[in-house]
Amino acid sequence: MSAITRDEVAHLARLSRLALTDDELDHYATQLDAIIESVAKVAEVAAEDVPPSSHALPLTNVFRADEVRQSLTPEQALSGAPAVEDDRFRVPRILGEEA
Amino acid sequence: MTTTKMSYDEALDRFEPVLGLETHVELGTASKMFCGCRTMFGAPPNTQVCPTCLALPGSLPVANAQAIESTIRIGLALNCSIAEWCRFARKNYFYPDMPKNYQISQYDEPLCFDGYIDVEVDGETVRIEIERVHLEEDTGKSTHVGGATGRIHGADYSIVDYNRAGIPLVEIVTKPIPGADRLAPEVARAYVTELREIMRSLGVSDVRMEEGSLRCDVNVSLMPRGSSEWGTRTETKNVNSLRSVERAVRSEIERQGAVLADGGRIVQETRHFHEDTGTTTSGRSKEEAQDYRYFPEPDLVPIAPDPAWVAELKAALPELPSVKRKRLQAEWGLSDLDMQAMHNADAIDLVEATVAAGAPAADARKWWMGELARRANESGTALAELPITPAHIARVTELVASGALNDKLAREVLEGVLNGEGTPDEVVDKRGLKIVNDEGELSAIIDEVLAANADAAEKVRSGKIAAVGALVGGVMKASRGKADAARARVLILEKLGVSE
Numbered sequence: 001m002s003a004i005t006r007d008e009v010a011h012l013a014r015l016s017r018l019a020l021t022d023d024e025l026d027h028y029a030t031q032l033d034a035i036i037e038s039v040a041k042v043a044e045v046a047a048e049d050v051p052p053s054s055h056a057l058p059l060t061n062v063f064r065a066d067e068v069r070q071s072l073t074p075e076q077a078l079s080g081a082p083a084v085e086d087d088r089f090r091v092p093r094i095l096g097e098e099a
Numbered sequence: 100m101t102t103t104k105m106s107y108d109e110a111l112d113r114f115e116p117v118l119g120l121e122t123h124v125e126l127g128t129a130s131k132m133f134c135g136c137r138t139m140f141g142a143p144p145n146t147q148v149c150p151t152c153l154a155l156p157g158s159l160p161v162a163n164a165q166a167i168e169s170t171i172r173i174g175l176a177l178n179c180s181i182a183e184w185c186r187f188a189r190k191n192y193f194y195p196d197m198p199k200n201y202q203i204s205q206y207d208e209p210l211c212f213d214g215y216i217d218v219e220v221d222g223e224t225v226r227i228e229i230e231r232v233h234l235e236e237d238t239g240k241s242t243h244v245g246g247a248t249g250r251i252h253g254a255d256y257s258i259v260d261y262n263r264a265g266i267p268l269v270e271i272v273t274k275p276i277p278g279a280d281r282l283a284p285e286v287a288r289a290y291v292t293e294l295r296e297i298m299r300s301l302g303v304s305d306v307r308m309e310e311g312s313l314r315c316d317v318n319v320s321l322m323p324r325g326s327s328e329w330g331t332r333t334e335t336k337n338v339n340s341l342r343s344v345e346r347a348v349r350s351e352i353e354r355q356g357a358v359l360a361d362g363g364r365i366v367q368e369t370r371h372f373h374e375d376t377g378t379t380t381s382g383r384s385k386e387e388a389q390d391y392r393y394f395p396e397p398d399l400v401p402i403a404p405d406p407a408w409v410a411e412l413k414a415a416l417p418e419l420p421s422v423k424r425k426r427l428q429a430e431w432g433l434s435d436l437d438m439q440a441m442h443n444a445d446a447i448d449l450v451e452a453t454v455a456a457g458a459p460a461a462d463a464r465k466w467w468m469g470e471l472a473r474r475a476n477e478s479g480t481a482l483a484e485l486p487i488t489p490a491h492i493a494r495v496t497e498l499v500a501s502g503a504l505n506d507k508l509a510r511e512v513l514e515g516v517l518n519g520e521g522t523p524d525e526v527v528d529k530r531g532l533k534i535v536n537d538e539g540e541l542s543a544i545i546d547e548v549l550a551a552n553a554d555a556a557e558k559v560r561s562g563k564i565a566a567v568g569a570l571v572g573g574v575m576k577a578s579r580g581k582a583d584a585a586r587a588r589v590l591i592l593e594k595l596g597v598s599e
Contacts, residue, residue, distance in 0.1 A: 015192070054394075054396075054401075060400055060402065060403040062162070063164035066129050066130050068130045070149075071147050086144065087143065087145055091257050093257070
């Protein structure tokens with residue numbers, strides 16, 4: 001049995017607003033399945049005494065002081081934006097959402 | 100679209116409401132949660148952004164120590180346990196209000212959990228249990244352009260300002276609250292009110308609902324009377340005032356009651372509250388938590404608050420509002436009813452500050468709950484927003500106590516201060532409001548009044564002391580309210596050779 005179904009891949013694509021063709025869905029479902037199976041191998045070696053980790057270094061409590069630093073100017077901030085209006089990032093119509 | 104509603108009473112006769120409240124509090128830190136950008140409200144668009152909060156390649160977040168501390172203090176004030184070790188998590192969603200395409204939040208490891216607060220409603224204490232308090236970052240602000248309604252639906256495109264993106268945001272989630280019954284709307288409001296006061300006393304946020312630094316999502320479900328199985332809940336957003344919290348709960352109870360009574364089903368969804376109509380309309384269907392594909396944030400290391408530090412923070416918590424109210428009530432010798440009235444009017448801190456500035460509590464309360472409450476009502480502003488300070492009120496009470504002003508003149512002084520004419524002393528000078536306590540001047544006024552009211556004077560002389568009232572009234576009128584009435588009475592009787 002595969003680790004991820006084609007339907008699940010289609011659902012993930014929808015959540016990411018990616019328009020995938022049927023061929024692409026098949027293609028990615030196969031690839032993702034292989035990736036998940038490979039990652040699952042890690043679980044085989046995980047023992048009771050090895051806690052799951054989310055970071056490569058055994059660090060905690062890395063904080064910065066609450067100090068203001070220089071921000072970008074609006075011109076700099078917007079310089080890479082595909083579209084700008086009223087000093088704001090202009091983005092396409094948001095489909096399938098209501099707020 | 101019309102929404103069928105059932106009367107509140109009928110809905111409550113047939114169903115029992117279960118509440119849940121999610122409150123977001125923007126912390127008042129100087130800089131953002133994960134970068135050094137300013138957090139000022141109302142700054143020109145995209146002037147408080149940097150590579151980190153814009154998610155430009157190569158940027159990395161670093162957590163703001165002050166925000167961590169404030170969140171732990173909030174948790175402690177809400178009687179929560181503090182996690183010994185916890186992590187941030189990525190909440191993934193496709194929406195342009197976060198340029199990263201995810202929000203850094205906390206998922207199954209909140210910083211604070213399992214707490215409670217007690218609120219008073221109708222003389223009863225209701226315990227609200229807190230599920231969790233977690234720390235996340237606020238999102239940017241989208242404006243939808245085109246379309247008929249200014250909302251996303253039907254809009255042509257949206258424009259986004261990321262100044263708010265990345266401001267530290269604390270989310271406080273209650274456990275489900277059954278048993279509030281008919282008082283559910285009031286309980287919801289009392290809870291948010293108490294939360295707001297706790298935040299204020301901690302000094303962690305300015306908690307301005309109108310500016311969005313305190314926001315509330317209201318969850319409501321109904322179950323048939325006699326049933327123990329909770330119904331499907333809806334989550335109402337966009338509830339931007341304390342009054343709206345109450346109205347949103349009431350409106351959802353009425354709407355859900357009608358749907359259920361009609362044999363319909365409640366859809367689990369996000370709804371939007373409309374201030375103008377006091378009703379909610381359907382928004383998007385709520386995502387399942389799994390759709391957010393939460394996972395531990397790899398760009399940030401875990402938080403492990405030192406227990407000794409947490410103990411220090413706990414010991415240093417300020418007196419909490421409910422404790423303070425009890426203490427002040429005892430100190431001021433007020434009834435529950437009077438204290439509740441002051442609480443509802445948001446007058447307690449003002450009266451306390453006025454007392455601290457030297458006024459007797461009774462006088463401070465009299466002015467804030469009387470004349471000033473009336474003025475605030477008339478102008479539709481909050482008491483604290485009136486352009487007058489506790490120090491001003493304390494000075495006015497001092498002037499009254501010393502005999503320099505009577506109540507009528509004091510009210511004129513307050514009016515002058517509210518009109519922006521300066522401090523109480525400046526208003527007294529400018530308007531010439533001091534009581535006439537120059538005996539010579541008062542004596543001259545009395546002589547005039549006696550001459551002009553010979554009949555009344557004669558009555559008093561012949562023993563009808565009650566007639567002196569008319570003469571005192573004449574003196575007050577002649578002095579345009581500035582005479583000391585009691586002193587005038589004594590002098591009149593002296594002049595007429597009458598003793599009481």
